[in-house]
Amino acid sequence: MASLSFASGAQHSVRALQSLPxxxxxxxxxxxxxxxxxxxxxxxxxxxxxxxxxxxxxxNRDPLMETVTQYPDESLWFIKVVMLFGAISGFVxxxxxxxxxxFFWLEGASCNRxxxxxxxxxxxxxxxxxxxxxxxFSRLLHVGRQGGPNHRNHIHQCLRLxxxxxxxxxxxxxxxxxxxxxxxxxxxxxxxSHCAEAPGLWKLTVGVIAMSxxxxxxxxxxxxxxxxxxxLPTASRRRRGATQAxxxxxxxxxxxxxxxxxxxxxxxxxxxxxxxxxxxxxRWLPCNHSFHxxxxxxxxxxxxxxxxxxxxxxxxxxxxxxxxxxG
Amino acid sequence: xxxxxxxxxxxxxxxxxxxxxAENPDCPVTAxxxxxxxxxxxxxxxxPEGSPYEGGKYVIDIQIPTxxxxxxxxMKFDTKIWHPNISSQTGAICLDILKNEWSPAxxxxxxxxxxxxxxxxxEADDPQDAEVANMFKRDRKLFEQTAKYWTETFAKKDESxxxxxxxxxxxxxxxEDQAKTALQKHGWDETEALNSLLGGA
Numbered sequence: 001m002a003s004l005s006f007a008s009g010a011q012h013s014v015r016a017l018q019s020l021p022x023x024x025x026x027x028x029x030x031x032x033x034x035x036x037x038x039x040x041x042x043x044x045x046x047x048x049x050x051x052x053x054x055x056x057x058x059x060n061r062d063p064l065m066e067t068v069t070q071y072p073d074e075s076l077w078f079i080k081v082v083m084l085f086g087a088i089s090g091f092v093x094x095x096x097x098x099x100x101x102x103f104f105w106l107e108g109a110s111c112n113r114x115x116x117x118x119x120x121x122x123x124x125x126x127x128x129x130x131x132x133x134x135x136x137f138s139r140l141l142h143v144g145r146q147g148g149p150n151h152r153n154h155i156h157q158c159l160r161l162x163x164x165x166x167x168x169x170x171x172x173x174x175x176x177x178x179x180x181x182x183x184x185x186x187x188x189x190x191x192x193s194h195c196a197e198a199p200g201l202w203k204l205t206v207g208v209i210a211m212s213x214x215x216x217x218x219x220x221x222x223x224x225x226x227x228x229x230x231x232l233p234t235a236s237r238r239r240r241g242a243t244q245a246x247x248x249x250x251x252x253x254x255x256x257x258x259x260x261x262x263x264x265x266x267x268x269x270x271x272x273x274x275x276x277x278x279x280x281x282x283r284w285l286p287c288n289h290s291f292h293x294x295x296x297x298x299x300x301x302x303x304x305x306x307x308x309x310x311x312x313x314x315x316x317x318x319x320x321x322x323x324x325x326x327g
Numbered sequence: 328x329x330x331x332x333x334x335x336x337x338x339x340x341x342x343x344x345x346x347x348x349a350e351n352p353d354c355p356v357t358a359x360x361x362x363x364x365x366x367x368x369x370x371x372x373x374x375p376e377g378s379p380y381e382g383g384k385y386v387i388d389i390q391i392p393t394x395x396x397x398x399x400x401x402m403k404f405d406t407k408i409w410h411p412n413i414s415s416q417t418g419a420i421c422l423d424i425l426k427n428e429w430s431p432a433x434x435x436x437x438x439x440x441x442x443x444x445x446x447x448x449x450e451a452d453d454p455q456d457a458e459v460a461n462m463f464k465r466d467r468k469l470f471e472q473t474a475k476y477w478t479e480t481f482a483k484k485d486e487s488x489x490x491x492x493x494x495x496x497x498x499x500x501x502x503e504d505q506a507k508t509a510l511q512k513h514g515w516d517e518t519e520a521l522n523s524l525l526g527g528a
Contacts, residue, residue: 061417065416065417066414066417066419069414069416069454069455069456069457069458070421070454070455070457071457072457150461152457152458152461153457153458153461156457156458160416270431270432271336271396271431271432272332272333272335272336273335273336273339273340273434274332274335274336274339295332295431298397299397299431302397305430307430307431307432308430308432310428310430
């Protein structure tokens with residue numbers, strides 16, 4: 001009986017042993033599926049954090065999107081560079097700072113301003129931003145690689161969803177917070193008079209502030225070079241106002257209805273739209289157009305172009321021809 | 328707040344526009360102010376004939392900067408429109424005279440007329456909306472279909488509302504002309520139009 005039961009037990013265990021690999025395989029599969037499902041859920045949660053829904057995108061009024069619709073490629077490049085640069089520099093600056101604080105935390109208490117807390121919070125803000133920025137960067141890198149005839153639309157759509165997501169808003173908020181904290185840091189550093197036991201902390205804070213400023217500057221330079229200046233030659237020529245001397249050199253006359261009628265088809269100033277009355281001071285431009293002196297002087301300081309015919313009042317295309325003032 | 332001289336100019340512009348409208352109700356553009364200090368206007372443009380915007384009525388939001396007319400008015404489309412130089416998302420407009428090429432001799436009316444001209448002749452090489460500009464360049468037929476569809480969907484729906492608003496006011500005992508003028512003046516806001524009619528009576 002005993003042997004029988006042993007035999008059957010052995011048989012049973014042999015069967016169990018035979019089916020073990022299958023069991024393990026099954027268990028693994030089940031685990032794998034659970035893991036897979038877990039990753040799926042996490043991915044979806046992350047996706048919801050990083051990307052806004054179509055609805056949110058509709059309501060999204062991020063001013064950046066105007067630039068994106070106008071220059072998708074350039075915006076993509078700019079945001080990519082800023083994200084990567086921000087993540088790397090944030091990491092590179094924060095880690096040594098945290099090490100310093102780790103070793104000299106107690107000594108830092110001797111400063112009359114809480115510089116150690118400033119550095120700690122600043123580094124934390126930077127480090128939180130690192131993963132967010134890296135995800136943005138990798139998304140944009142992916143979109144940039146897609147290519148094809150529709151790639152500008154892909155870029156636009158991706159940035160539209162990205163800028164309406166919570167992560168983007170979060171990152172924006174952190175950046176603003178960081179900026180405020182930066183200003184506080186400047187004030188503290190300027191007012192901390194003695195830091196005898198930790199002279200390094202003062203230097204470190206100044207260093208971190210200097211780096212933040214350098215980063216800001218580099219970002220601005222990047223922005224300047226990312227977007228092509230539009231119609232620069234004409235715009236700058238016209239945008240530049242005339243010098244006071246050049247304006248003063250233009251002839252002025254007093255308006256008299258009877259004397260000027262043949263010359264002026266429409267006796268109104270096209271800047272203030274008011275009709276001229278006797279005694280008004282008129283300024284004559286080289287192109288023979290005239291306006292109230294007060295009205296046109298204000299304009300010429302902004303732009304040297306005649307409001308009516310856009311000819312420049314000074315320089316080569318002004319022809320320098322002036323007519324004698326009348327009256 | 329603009330100086331007295333600049334206020335006067337704005338008032339004159341408003342008078343001229345409304346006089347032109349009274350003279351010829353078919354004129355392609357008109358505008359009215361929507362607050363008392365003349366800094367916020369609404370412009371109305373008719374979609375030009377022969378364009379996919381034909382039959383549409385477009386509302387333009389106009390903000391007058393404090394140093395107007397030395398700086399251009401800020402304009403954007405309130406009505407959604409499918410056009411390479413106008414953002415399909417925000418209605419922002421890419422038009423040189425509203426930016427670098429502004430001149431103080433231009434007026435709200437001339438700027439609105441330029442906008443109407445822009446509707447007839449899009450500039451796909453200087454786009455505001457990359458998506459629309461791409462479609463305009465690659466598939467003109469699809470572009471025109473989409474633009475027409477947007478005109479039907481967004482730029483024509485107001486018309487029936489307008490008729491209803493006029494009808495409501497007429498039912499209250501005003502003449503159709505009175506109702507139309509008051510509604511026109513107040514950007515088709517029934518309550519405001521009614522208030523002005525009651526106040527003026």
